[in-house]
Each structure stands twice: as C-alpha cells, then as structure tokens.
Amino acid sequence: MEINIQLKALADKIILLKDKIETEESTKHAFVLPFINILGYDTFNPTEVVPEFTADLGLKKGEKVDYAIFQDGAPILIIECKSWKEKLTIHNSQLFRYFHVTKTRFALLTNGITYQFFTDLDEKNKMDEKPFLEFDITSLKENVINEIIKFHKSNFDVNKIVNNASLLKYTTEIKKQIDNELQKPSNEFVKLFANKVYAGRLTEKVVDEFKDLVQKGFNQFISEKINDRLNAAINKENQKQKEESEEIVIPEDTKIITSEEELEGYRIVVAILRRKLPTNRIVYRDTQSYFGVLLDDNNRKPICRLHLNGSKKYISLFNDNKSEIRQPIQTIDDVYLFEKELLETIESYELA
Incomplete structure (x- = not known):
C-alpha cells in the first residue's frame, strides 16, 4: 500500500x-x-x-x-x-x-x-x-x-x-x-508597498490607513490567482471534452447546452471541495434534466445536482443513503450555503 x-x-x-x-x-x-x-x-x-x-x-x-x-x-x-x-x-x-x-x-x-x-x-x-x-x-x-x-x-x-x-x-x-504579514501587516511591510504607490509623507496615520489597503490587496491578489488557475483547469477540461464530443455526431434535438451559470455553479462546488480533494476528481456531466457534479466521474458517487433551467432554481444534495434532497436557491451564489453538506457527502464516499 x-x-x-x-x-x-x-x-x-x-x-x-x-x-x-x-x-x-x-x-x-x-x-x-x-x-x-x-x-x-x-x-x-x-x-x-x-x-x-x-x-x-x-x-x-x-x-x-x-x-x-x-x-x-x-x-x-x-x-x-x-x-x-x-x-x-x-x-x-x-x-x-x-x-x-x-x-x-x-x-x-x-x-x-x-x-x-x-x-x-x-x-x-x-x-x-x-x-x-x-x-x-x-x-x-x-x-x-x-x-x-x-x-x-x-x-x-x-x-x-x-x-x-x-x-x-x-x-x-x-x-x-508571510502568513503573519497577511493576517496583521507590520509597519515595515506596509511601508514597503506604500512607498511605491503613495507620493506623500508616510505619517503614522497614513501607515495605519495603508495597513488595511495592503491586507485587502494581498488577499484579493491571492484569490484572483487561485481563480485564474481554477478557470484555466476548467477551460482545459472543457476544451478536452469539446474535442472529444466533436468526434461524435449528435442528433440536433438531443444536444445539451451547458450554460455559464451552470459552469459557475460547478466552479463554486470545486472551490468548496478542493481543500479535501484534487480538482481533477470533481467532474461535471450536463443532462437535459439537470447539471450533475460527480466524484471520480462515477454515476454512483453524485456530489450534487443543479436545476437551473426552470423558473425556480434548486440544488439536489445527497445523504449517506444517497437519497436526493432538493433545496431551493435564489442565485448560484447560494451554493456556498451548502458547504457543510457537500463536504460531508465527499467524506462519506472517502470513508466507504
């Protein structure tokens, strides 16, 4: 082993x-x-x-x-x-x-x-x-x-x-x-960046004001870098799936269009679960009825399903018995509210 x-x-x-x-x-x-x-x-x-x-x-x-x-x-x-x-x-x-x-x-x-x-x-x-x-x-x-x-x-x-x-x-x-500076920036750390963007004299008051700006700037920068890498990975996977699908002739009336909103929901699920799993283990499959997210591309390991095409939006979650539980959502950002349930679903599969 x-x-x-x-x-x-x-x-x-x-x-x-x-x-x-x-x-x-x-x-x-x-x-x-x-x-x-x-x-x-x-x-x-x-x-x-x-x-x-x-x-x-x-x-x-x-x-x-x-x-x-x-x-x-x-x-x-x-x-x-x-x-x-x-x-x-x-x-x-x-x-x-x-x-x-x-x-x-x-x-x-x-x-x-x-x-x-x-x-x-x-x-x-x-x-x-x-x-x-x-x-x-x-x-x-x-x-x-x-x-x-x-x-x-x-x-x-x-x-x-x-x-x-x-x-x-x-x-x-x-x-x-670095972690200490991101949590509570020191004066020296703040001055290093403030000197490059602020033309005036760095008084104690100015340094205090820049502490919050430096902290926010770094946190936003890190978040954007993470999102860029995640989107690049998703786009690469989408391109791969597109190339594979082009090899198959699909009748016009059965084609499925994956919306940007569905992809955004998928990115949110990946962002939640990536702390516990490599992102390549989290796979989506779009169907005419719902947009599904699976573990290891395995139909027997559903993580959640997004129902976004109707007048009302839902997310389907799965308990230990793999029973489907529908929860209404107002916007795609509401997926974040089910972080605990999504992590528990993953844990149940990993411990099985």
Missing part, C-alpha cells in the same frame, strides 16, 4: 478515535506506533525500534526517551511523545539532552497529531530550537508527504535529508512570516 494511502487511513483513524484516547501511553500505541510502522520500521523488533531508550547523561542517570529507531546498530531517530491533548514545547525536552550524546542527526517531538522533526543546522551536535519539518497528520499536503517519505526505511539517507532540511526550515519560516 502506498504511503500516502496509509497516512490518510491513519489520519481518519485519529479523527475517529482521539476523543476516546485519554493518556500519553494510549496516544503512543494508537497514533505514534502506527506512524512508525508506516515508515517501514518493525515496532515489534527491539533492535530496530527501541522503547524507553536510555543513554548516560553525565550525572543524570536513568532518563529515557520514548523511542529510538536504529539502523545498522546506531540510532537514526529519537522520538519523544506527548498526549494528543498536549501542546508541544521543546523547552525542557529530553530530546535536547539525548541529541548530543547519541549519533543521531534527527529528533522527533509528537503528540500523535502534530509532528516536529529537528536536526542540528544552527550548531553541530546541538539540536535546533525550531523544527525543519512540522505538520498535522490530519491535514497533510502532497509536498509534506514527499518529505515524510524520505524518512521511510527504504529511502533513509542522512546526508540527503540534512542537505534538504536547511531549505525546508527557512522556507517554512518564510511562509509563517
């Missing part, structure tokens, strides 16, 4: 079971050990995955880290676990103390949901205070899965991971700074 499918299955299990997990020990067994297994390490082999790993730390004796993964007789990754209910903090972590007395270049701090990978980029043999890789296993992106794969037993290469860690760490930090 591919690692991305295994990670998705573990994420679904975590979402389902976490409220029933009460202790750190339960977190280890239910969430962390399965993750180690996904990386290809045998958790039942005490020479490969060592629980309660102990190393001599000067005057400190008997301190233990939860797990150490060994390869060729040497630890390659030490792991400290917390309960899934705990926030992770590296301060006072035993990982710091163990890192410099073992041969490992990597340490992992996790609560079974959030994973933080550390190495020694800032000072050799001293663990960095900031992780070079951090993720929430219940909301993984493809680029993060590619980084996780590098820790798989069959792929593990210390030098390759360390060489990439610096780029990964600083890219992550830059993304965090």
Whole structure:
C-alpha cells in the first residue's frame, strides 16, 4: 500500500478515535506506533525500534526517551511523545539532552497529531530550537508527504535529508512570516508597498490607513490567482471534452447546452471541495434534466445536482443513503450555503 494511502487511513483513524484516547501511553500505541510502522520500521523488533531508550547523561542517570529507531546498530531517530491533548514545547525536552550524546542527526517531538522533526543546522551536535519539518497528520499536503517519505526505511539517507532540511526550515519560516504579514501587516511591510504607490509623507496615520489597503490587496491578489488557475483547469477540461464530443455526431434535438451559470455553479462546488480533494476528481456531466457534479466521474458517487433551467432554481444534495434532497436557491451564489453538506457527502464516499 502506498504511503500516502496509509497516512490518510491513519489520519481518519485519529479523527475517529482521539476523543476516546485519554493518556500519553494510549496516544503512543494508537497514533505514534502506527506512524512508525508506516515508515517501514518493525515496532515489534527491539533492535530496530527501541522503547524507553536510555543513554548516560553525565550525572543524570536513568532518563529515557520514548523511542529510538536504529539502523545498522546506531540510532537514526529519537522520538519523544506527548498526549494528543498536549501542546508541544521543546523547552525542557529530553530530546535536547539525548541529541548530543547519541549519533543521531534527527529528533522527533509528537503528540500523535502534530509532528516536529529537528536536526542540528544552527550548531553541530546541538539540536535546533525550531523544527525543519512540522505538520498535522490530519491535514497533510502532497509536498509534506514527499518529505515524510524520505524518512521511510527504504529511502533513509542522512546526508540527503540534512542537505534538504536547511531549505525546508527557512522556507517554512518564510511562509509563517508571510502568513503573519497577511493576517496583521507590520509597519515595515506596509511601508514597503506604500512607498511605491503613495507620493506623500508616510505619517503614522497614513501607515495605519495603508495597513488595511495592503491586507485587502494581498488577499484579493491571492484569490484572483487561485481563480485564474481554477478557470484555466476548467477551460482545459472543457476544451478536452469539446474535442472529444466533436468526434461524435449528435442528433440536433438531443444536444445539451451547458450554460455559464451552470459552469459557475460547478466552479463554486470545486472551490468548496478542493481543500479535501484534487480538482481533477470533481467532474461535471450536463443532462437535459439537470447539471450533475460527480466524484471520480462515477454515476454512483453524485456530489450534487443543479436545476437551473426552470423558473425556480434548486440544488439536489445527497445523504449517506444517497437519497436526493432538493433545496431551493435564489442565485448560484447560494451554493456556498451548502458547504457543510457537500463536504460531508465527499467524506462519506472517502470513508466507504
């Protein structure tokens, strides 16, 4: 089974079971050990995955880290676990103390949901205070899965991971700074753009006024870029379907005309679901009776149907039993009101 499918299955299990997990020990067994297994390490082999790993730390004796993964007789990754209910903090972590007395270049701090990978980029043999890789296993992106794969037993290469860690760490930090600036622009960030468009003196009052303008401008720019890419993908798919349909002679009285309003409804459904699915899995089929949106182009997996050609407009939604439920809408923008139902429909198919 591919690692991305295994990670998705573990994420679904975590979402389902976490409220029933009460202790750190339960977190280890239910969430962390399965993750180690996904990386290809045998958790039942005490020479490969060592629980309660102990190393001599000067005057400190008997301190233990939860797990150490060994390869060729040497630890390659030490792991400290917390309960899934705990926030992770590296301060006072035993990982710091163990890192410099073992041969490992990597340490992992996790609560079974959030994973933080550390190495020694800032000072050799001293663990960095900031992780070079951090993720929430219940909301993984493809680029993060590619980084996780590098820790798989069959792929593990210390030098390759360390060489990439610096780029990964600083890219992550830059993304965090961008996010901070978009949420609450700093004076320096605002002045950078205000200086280019405002001819007057940047007083404190002017800078305050530009904060809102810069924030709105960036958010609109990002939204427009997303819409442009989405429309380009849809137009490409439409062109492909058009080329395919031109090869088939259709009697004039059975031709179906897909309206711009129907396509706009499809774009709204894609915009809602793209957080959970690749856009190429969301496909539309127009019929004489309705405009249908399907998962994986499968008639047995209807996402919704739009009825827009009559005097009254409707959207058909589907419950767990695939029963069709019609809801009236005034405009195509009302499709946004059914975000929860659309996401639940997708989740029911993915869990089936």
